[in-house]
Amino acid sequence: MKKWLLLLVTVCAAFSLAACGTSSSSDKKTLVMGTSADYPPFESKDGDNIVGFDVDLAKALAKKTGHELEVQDMDFNGLVTALKTNKVDIVLSGMTPTPPRKKQVDFSNVYYTAHNMIVTKKSSGIKSLDDLKGKTVGVQLGSIQEEKAKELTSKYDLKVENRNRISDLTEEIKAGRFDAAIIEDIVAEKYLNKNKELTAFNLPKDPGDQAGSAIAFKKGSDLMEKFNKALKEMEKSGELDKLKEKWFSGETQK
Template structure:
């Protein structure tokens, strides 16, 4: 009898552990979204709340796929690691699905395509790429702008410095420690609008450049297909365009 009870309990424990092991993100009621809330109009702080295009998009997609949403603010360069170590379930943070990132996580379809801008002081005299030669350029750590600056450094003899937050870059420019920074255009314009001493100009878009924002998921997550389906629905019924008009209208120049 004791042997039978022991075998029975072992079987029960094995069943419970197996059931837990087979649970997926798709089964979770509440999904944790990782973001870096220094990237208006995609995500930024409004008092104690995190608001922005990515936040509204994530809430809409979560609702369509039957989930609640919890948002965690963290440094951009830590988002992929947070996803891989199960600290977050999804990432929406204006993130581009680069080849290196695709090796680590999966991505949704691109929901927004962007360009890069050079931000500098009005009094800096920097008005073109030629004026950047020998200058110190700031970029966000772990961003595609960091990769872009490194590509440009050979041609323009750039000294590339990185920081965790976009706000850090603009403060370094204003303090004179950076000559300029490379920032996504629609985000850069938000900072320029709030800082009268800053100005910007767009980098030429290369023919093979396909920068854009997508949602990041853990490798082989069931959420990827579910969110892609919901995203396609939002594109077809006009909901995505409404969100873009709400957050981006009048920002691009």
Template sequence: MKKWMLLVVAACVTFALTACGTSSSSADKKTLVMGTSADYPPFESKDGDKIVGFDVDLANALAKKTGHEIEVKDMDFNGLVTALKTNKVDIVLSGMTPTPKRKKQVDFSNVYYTAHNMIVTKKSSGIKSLDDLKGKTVGVQLGSIQEEKAKELTPDYNLKVENRNRISDLTEEIKAGRFDAAIIEDIVAEKYINKNEELVGYNLPKEPDEKAGSAIAFKKGSDLTEKFNKALEEMEKSGELEKLKEKWFGGETKK
């Protein structure tokens, strides 16, 4: 009888511990792990061993308002959604656009920044518009909306689309002559162009119904989504969000 009772108690304890483990959520954690790809200035980039940028400052501000702290983890952009789904990170801030495909896998906050795309190429390439890209090799970041855009343009412009994990890889391939151009988000492209005198950028024509923007990604059904959205709305109303944009983007934030 004693042995039977011990087995029952042990089973109850095991069940209770398991229940506690499964019922806990990211919303209960003090420190949230933020996944990002730190090759995307001014949103996120490395300053020595430290990761800095608009997304990092935004995450810290939102975390403070919701009672959390942030630990930033750098990884390839293409692996961020998987990292979120497999509990390797709790949130993703990485200039990520809430596309229909991504929305099937993760939840998103409201959009906090609206983006546009740019063609980046060598000054000596002769490429000055979309028409000049016909038959050219164009680089894009793997898993990005720019990759989707390039594939969308391929039938009409006969593009050869190549992808790389990092934006810095794209600019190096252009400089080495392996890519004719790359499609990169404009504000990010400008940061790389400013550091490379041989590069230049041209705005990619925007379709009337085309929407692109950055939002925070969460696990499906996460309690954090509503909390962070509320905090994000508070930052918009108070002007805190606009101050962060001015800090990292300068005056060209209202697009």
């Protein structure tokens, strides 16, 4: 009798563990968001807190889909891997849904579209792409700006260097190790406000340029459909526009 009872308990425990192992991401009460907190106004550090447009957007979407949110800071280049290895549930980090990334993870609808700028020292004399010929240009590792720099290399003979953080790029320019860097416009403006010796100009946009930020999910995640629905609700209600006004107007950013 004891043997049969032990067997029954073991079988029940096995079924319980199996049920836990197959629970979907949407069943989790707290979702972990991965981001690279060096990208104001999308995400940046404010003391021990991570703040920004992406953080506020993620919190709003999490609330609408019945979740709480935990935000983790990591290097941009490691975000997709973190998603694929279940270290995070979602990624919001100004990430563009490029074809190579789409092969690895799923993306929501695009929630913001921006352009690129060339950031350099005011004293550099660099005012156009032609002035960059033979120069050293910095980009964030794993970003679409890195891909863009490589595209420009053949025509302008650029020497492309990458770094993990946007702040590293601006410091390298100030130290004279980089002549310039390619940075997304809204982000570049925040760094220009803090570094008066820097200036920037718009990088001419090609029709084939990839653009837009979207939320990344693990392949096959049932969260994507729910987040897309909530995102559409925010667009229709004007909530998304209010967040853009808050973070992109320049009035609330340090």
